[in-house]
Amino acid sequence: MAMNQRRLGGLVTAMVVVCLGSAGLAFYVLYQATLDEQRHRLGDALDGQIRLIAAIARFQNDESGASTDSAKQVTLRQALDAHWRSKGFGRSGEFVLARIENGKVAFALSQRRDNVSPLPLSGPFGEPMRRAVAGETGSCICLDYAGKTVLASYAPVAGLDMGAVAKIDLAEIRAPFLTAAAIGGGGAVLAIALSAFLFVRFATPLIGSLEEIEARNRAIVENAAEGIIAIGEQGLVESVNPAAARIFGYERSEVIGRPVSLLLPPAVGEQSDATRSERFGEARILGLGREVVGRRKDGEACPVEIAVSHARAGRRSFFTAIVRDLTERKRDEAEREELRRMAEQNSRLAEIGALSAKIVHDLGNPLGGLSMQAQLIQRYVSRGESGERIVKRVEQMMSTVRYVVSLIRQFREFGRGQKLEMSPIDLHAYVEELAGVWAPLAARKGVALRRQLADGLPPLRADPGKLRRVLDNLIKNAIEACDPPPGEVRIEARMSEAGRIRLSVADTGVGVPETIRLFQLFETTKANGTGLGLAVSREIVLAHGGDIEFARLEPRGTVFHVDLPAEGPAQ
Amino acid sequence: MTNGRAKILKVLLIEDDLAMRTGIEGNLELDGHSVEAHASVEALGPITRLTDIDLLITDHQLPGESGLEFADRFHALRPEVPIVLITAYFSRDLEARVGGRGFVRLLRKPFVYEEFHELIQRMANHARHG
Numbered sequence: 001m002a003m004n005q006r007r008l009g010g011l012v013t014a015m016v017v018v019c020l021g022s023a024g025l026a027f028y029v030l031y032q033a034t035l036d037e038q039r040h041r042l043g044d045a046l047d048g049q050i051r052l053i054a055a056i057a058r059f060q061n062d063e064s065g066a067s068t069d070s071a072k073q074v075t076l077r078q079a080l081d082a083h084w085r086s087k088g089f090g091r092s093g094e095f096v097l098a099r100i101e102n103g104k105v106a107f108a109l110s111q112r113r114d115n116v117s118p119l120p121l122s123g124p125f126g127e128p129m130r131r132a133v134a135g136e137t138g139s140c141i142c143l144d145y146a147g148k149t150v151l152a153s154y155a156p157v158a159g160l161d162m163g164a165v166a167k168i169d170l171a172e173i174r175a176p177f178l179t180a181a182a183i184g185g186g187g188a189v190l191a192i193a194l195s196a197f198l199f200v201r202f203a204t205p206l207i208g209s210l211e212e213i214e215a216r217n218r219a220i221v222e223n224a225a226e227g228i229i230a231i232g233e234q235g236l237v238e239s240v241n242p243a244a245a246r247i248f249g250y251e252r253s254e255v256i257g258r259p260v261s262l263l264l265p266p267a268v269g270e271q272s273d274a275t276r277s278e279r280f281g282e283a284r285i286l287g288l289g290r291e292v293v294g295r296r297k298d299g300e301a302c303p304v305e306i307a308v309s310h311a312r313a314g315r316r317s318f319f320t321a322i323v324r325d326l327t328e329r330k331r332d333e334a335e336r337e338e339l340r341r342m343a344e345q346n347s348r349l350a351e352i353g354a355l356s357a358k359i360v361h362d363l364g365n366p367l368g369g370l371s372m373q374a375q376l377i378q379r380y381v382s383r384g385e386s387g388e389r390i391v392k393r394v395e396q397m398m399s400t401v402r403y404v405v406s407l408i409r410q411f412r413e414f415g416r417g418q419k420l421e422m423s424p425i426d427l428h429a430y431v432e433e434l435a436g437v438w439a440p441l442a443a444r445k446g447v448a449l450r451r452q453l454a455d456g457l458p459p460l461r462a463d464p465g466k467l468r469r470v471l472d473n474l475i476k477n478a479i480e481a482c483d484p485p486p487g488e489v490r491i492e493a494r495m496s497e498a499g500r501i502r503l504s505v506a507d508t509g510v511g512v513p514e515t516i517r518l519f520q521l522f523e524t525t526k527a528n529g530t531g532l533g534l535a536v537s538r539e540i541v542l543a544h545g546g547d548i549e550f551a552r553l554e555p556r557g558t559v560f561h562v563d564l565p566a567e568g569p570a571q
Numbered sequence: 572m573t574n575g576r577a578k579i580l581k582v583l584l585i586e587d588d589l590a591m592r593t594g595i596e597g598n599l600e601l602d603g604h605s606v607e608a609h610a611s612v613e614a615l616g617p618i619t620r621l622t623d624i625d626l627l628i629t630d631h632q633l634p635g636e637s638g639l640e641f642a643d644r645f646h647a648l649r650p651e652v653p654i655v656l657i658t659a660y661f662s663r664d665l666e667a668r669v670g671g672r673g674f675v676r677l678l679r680k681p682f683v684y685e686e687f688h689e690l691i692q693r694m695a696n697h698a699r700h701g
Contacts, residue, residue, distance in 0.1 A: 360659075361659045361660065362659075363681075364659045364680040364681035365588055365591070365659050365680055365681070366588070366590060367680070367681035368588075368591055368594075368657075368659075368680040368681045368682055369588055369589075369590025369591035369594050370590065370594075371594070371681070371682065371683045371684050371687075372590070372591060372593075372594020372595055372597075372598060372684060372687070373590055373593070373594045373597075374684075375594070375598055375683075375684035376593075376594055376597040376598055376601070379598070379601050380601075383601075393593075393597070396589065396590050396593055396594075397590070399589075399590070400590040
């Protein structure tokens with residue numbers, strides 16, 4: 001603010017000086033012109049007077065003796081006065097006649113003052129008359145007989161041995177100019193003062209708001225969490241905010257004036273073919289969120305994200321780089337990744353734990369049965385029995401063993417992940433075969449098995465065997481859900497959205513309880529269910545890039561939808 | 572075990588697993604016991620008719636009413652009858668619940684015939700003496 005006041009003071013002074021100077025110059029030129037004009041007029045009037053004197057002198061010589069010398073004098077004075085007045089030389093205009101008498105300049109005629117005392121031939125006063133009596137003709141600004149500064153024209157009067165001077169006080173000529181200058185100068189100073197006042201009055205709030213904006217911007221820049229670096233056209237750092245200095249481990253003063261390549265890789269512009277420009281030389285490298293590796297003062301690499309923008313101030317253009325320190329984020333990312341990996345491992349372990357418990361449970365059951373059956377056979381045999389009873393026990397054991405085998409297969413499948421062998425499937429043939437396989441069971445259970453396929457279905461790219469497991473599972477569940485009979489199970493296929501095929505299995509069965517988390521490993525509503533079927537199905541569908549979901553039907557029943565990309569999973 | 576032959580028991584068996592049910596049933600019958608076997612509590616009908624039962628063997632995990640629930644109901648009706656509860660679960664909760672009931676013996680799957688046989692012998696003696 002103090003600086004602005006000083007500037008304002010200087011400005012006002014300059015304006016005053018310029019105004020007064022130019023006005024003074026104008027007045028001076030005008031004054032000189034007036035002076036010249038007066039000089040000419042004085043000269044003309046002097047000429048006229050001298051000619052008049054000569055004429056009157058001739059006339060008086062012709063009338064010689066007719067009148068006295070003094071009478072002649074009076075006549076001459078009256079004639080000269082009359083002529084002079086006609087010229088109009090203001091208050092101080094005067095025509096003077098003198099001659100040399102007794103080595104002094106003796107005044108014969110002066111209009112403003114009677115009996116002017118003679119002047120010596122040398123001295124400061126009466127200079128024009130001295131020149132006139134000395135026979136010179138001209139004009140000057142000099143002191144008259146009374147010691148006043150005058151503009152005077154002088155000339156000798158030929159034949160009379162006299163000198164004539166026509167003069168006017170310089171003060172009278174100057175007076176209007178001085179008045180005008182006083183009025184004009186005062187007015188100018190007043191006008192300037194008023195202008196300055198108004199300027200200050202109106203500019204101060206403007207300057208204040210600009211200063212406020214600047215202060216605010218400065219505060220933002222100073223306190224920004226991101227580093228802000230201003231870079232000149234030559235790639236030199238012009239300014240950095242504290243955050244930028246902190247990120248790169250420098251003092252602010254250490255980097256100002258140094259090349260920005262000290263902090264950021266020189267190849268910032270060269271690495272990408274999006275730009276051929278050198279460093280920050282061109283606006284084309286501008287970009288948002290580029291991740292680069294900068295260098296700290298201690299030599300450490302420092303991952304940063306930078307956004308460079310181009311700005312122009314007057315004719316200068318410069319670049320602003322906003323730099324975000326990614327060190328912490330990278331570290332966090334690494335930590336999160338580690339945690340995620342551990343969590344994944346843990347959940348995998350938990351899954352394995354659950355799987356183990358499940359295996360123990362599900363295999364324990366049939367093993368107990370097998371033990372009982374085997375014991376029974378042994379006892380029958382030891383009692384000498386044979387035939388029907390033993391065959392029945394063996395069949396029972398075989399059936400249990402088959403169940404155990406299928407159980408183990410399912411576990412193995414779940415643990416292995418899904419490797420798909422894709423081939424195009426003609427859904428009409430595929431679903432027809434499927435329906436044929438399940439028809440006998442459905443009939444036994446009193447369930448009607450229907451299928452409904454949209455026309456023009458494209459071939460579906462999928463693993464036929466894996467997909468079969470999914471559909472087998474859904475159809476088996478659906479038939480079992482229709483207990484007690486009668487019921488209906490519908491298999492449908494249609495295009496759902498662009499490029500996706502929806503296979504649905506709907507039943508009119510008992511429905512799914514609210515509490516169960518279907519698709520979750522080991523979740524089952526069935527007394528002898530493993531809780532593997534839907535979990536495995538989901539794995540298979542996901543591996544195909546598809547989705548599986550279910551919905552409750554009104555008034556009763558459930559529908560499962562399997563949505564698959566017709567072209568197989570995206571690579 | 573006593574000198575004479577073990578007492579002939581009338582056993583009520585509830586087990587949904589076919590191999591287990593027929594296995595137990597067959598073995599008990601060979602030992603001379605008579606067995607009434609069902610796959611669920613619901614299949615058994617009204618329990619008030621079960622006045623001559625000497626031993627109840629029931630699986631815990633059954634479709635419908637659970638084995639333990641049924642054991643409680645049966646115990647209220649026939650408090651003198653010992654009960655064997657078969658389970659494949661290692662649940663602490665279940666263990667605690669069974670532990671609080673002196674009349675229930677827990678038989679964990681998987682088990683081999685010998686373990687089963689020994690337990691039934693003990694129960695038979697208990698039934699005879701108690």
